[in-house]
Ligand SMILES: C[C@@H](O)[C@H](NC(=O)OP(=O)(O)OC[C@H]1O[C@@H](n2cnc3c(N)ncnc32)[C@H](O)[C@@H]1O)C(=O)O
Ligand SMILES: Nc1ncnc2c1ncn2[C@@H]1O[C@H](COP(=O)(O)OP(=O)(O)OP(=O)(O)O)[C@@H](O)[C@H]1O
């Protein structure tokens with residue numbers, strides 16, 4: 423099979439030829455990529471300029487790829503190619519339109535079918551294919567996006583994502599501020615090597631994360647007390663740029679690595695693949711590799727030519743889609759500049775989910791490792807942050823150091839979260855939410871001893887009743903003025919039925935990411951995190967989440983504002 427791929431969502435005018443016998447295997451396929459990059463003279467990517475570049479460069483790279491296809495076809499006697507695959511979105515509208523027009527023209531010229539590819543799914547599929555991994559968690563760290571995905575029931579589910587800009591755009595905004603030429607990522611990487619870590623705000627909410635606070639703090643740090651852009655003044659009286667670059671890498675990549683670890687922990691997967699242009703960063707790859715090694719998971723990052731935007735990944739996913747009969751008629755091939763990865767109906771894979779119901783082997787914690795079953799004394803459970811040791815009627819939670827993180831950041835996070843967890847676990851109980859008693863605490867060692875509660879994690883006892891209980895609990899703590907911060911299906915424990923009405927008590931645990939706030943949007947984030955974790959672990963996530971939302975409505979004093987804010991969060995187009 424021979425597939426022509428065309429990419430041009432933003433900066434890379436790219437065409438590729440991909441040849442394969444078996445589009446699903448990690449075999450030694452032939453991929454030839456031709457890319458003409460758009461380089462802005464100053465500032466960031468200008469949509470109009472980028473589109474002008476596409477208009478000139480796409481026909482050329484396509485003709486080069488067609489020429490190559492003709493040579494290969496002359497040698498083997500097969501058709502020039504079997505299908506044309508193109509990036510349908512997400513991306514800049516004017517660029518996407520040029521790519522789509524070119525793709526339609528070539529498809530008609532050679533009388534072959536057209537395949538419309540989601541660029542983000544291509545970023546993650548290329549790693550999955552080349553690694554040979556079966557059902558990995560995928561971290562996409564690209565310019566305009568940043569998300570963690572897991573496959574379940576025919577779709578890539580977004581387990582966590584940026585709440586504001588993409589990873590690369592965040593870095594590029596900072597470098598623009600100090601007057602460096604686009605793209606900033608490689609320059610930050612270079613300068614960070616000579617820098618000392620400068621602390622910046624670290625924001626993780628469940629498996630979502632935010633870069634805006636990091637970026638403003640980084641700009642302020644270089645500008646110094648006198649204010650004004652360091653780039654404008656030429657000289658900075660603030661923190662040395664190299665130190666800020668190092669701080670940026672440690673903070674942003676620390677966040678991405680932490681949420682990847684959370685996703686592995688939540689889903690029980692033991693494979694991680696990386697995608698996207700920011701993935702070329704060696705520090706990020708190093709952190710992810712180290713994190714995976716420590717939890718006995720496997721990590722794979724494709725070569726750089728497949729990480730940054732390229733038509734090779736479009737052609738490779740195009741081949742799988744074509745083989746699955748997933749082609750698109752010209753009249754239905756409109757672009758979609760906000761095309762989300764979870765909108766794609768995955769036609770080229772089986773229904774193998776990430777997680778406990780997936781593959782049977784592996785080293786990472788799986789559902790059957792929950793404290794209740796193997797739960798002999800001394801059993802150790804590895805969560806995303808901590809090691810939990812069962813000691814008969816109590817559990818000891820140690821936030822063990824994460825060596826992938828900068829030691830200063832690591833210590834700060836472990837100590838702060840330990841203190842916060844103790845505080846909020848007790849505060850929640852005072853407001854009538856079942857939580858384990860705190861029996862002992864040692865903030866310096868980042869250790870807490872809790873009463874042991876429940877017989878299973880929520881993810882193993884999913885029902886409308888148990889999930890609704892979580893909804894009600896969240897309403898109570900929100901009314902009390904704080905959030906849980908990470909209410910996933912691993913962070914609630916379900917007790918056996920007791921009492922006259924045979925109810926199941928549901929405990930909330932793991933308040934380390936909680937904080938005090940009365941903002942409806944923060945409250946809505948808790949519900950959003952719950953919804954995302956249900957999507958990653960449950961077969962009927964929508965029905966279960968509806969039960970939680972109803973219970974929340976019934977219990978909360980300000981449900982309307984929160985539910986409205988939740989709708990906002992869910993509808994937020996994040997491809998800016
Ligand atoms: C929608 C599509 O157009 C977009 N593509 C995109 O943003 O290009 P990509 O090639 O995946 O990523 C480019 C980003 O990757 C960053 N980057 C490149 N090399 C880097 C490095 N060594 N360290 C950190 N960032 C790097 C650049 O600064 C830039 O922000 C996307 O996938 O979000
Ligand atoms: N008090 C408790 N009683 C019974 N089991 C508990 C208790 N605390 C924790 N566990 C078990 O240990 C697991 C990990 O605990 P916890 O969520 O606090 O750690 P973590 O590392 O923060 O995990 P994650 O970040 O992945 O949610 C829980 O999913 C639960 O099975």
Ligand SMILES: [Fe+2]
Nearest residue numbers: 564565699731
């Ligand atoms: Fe990209």
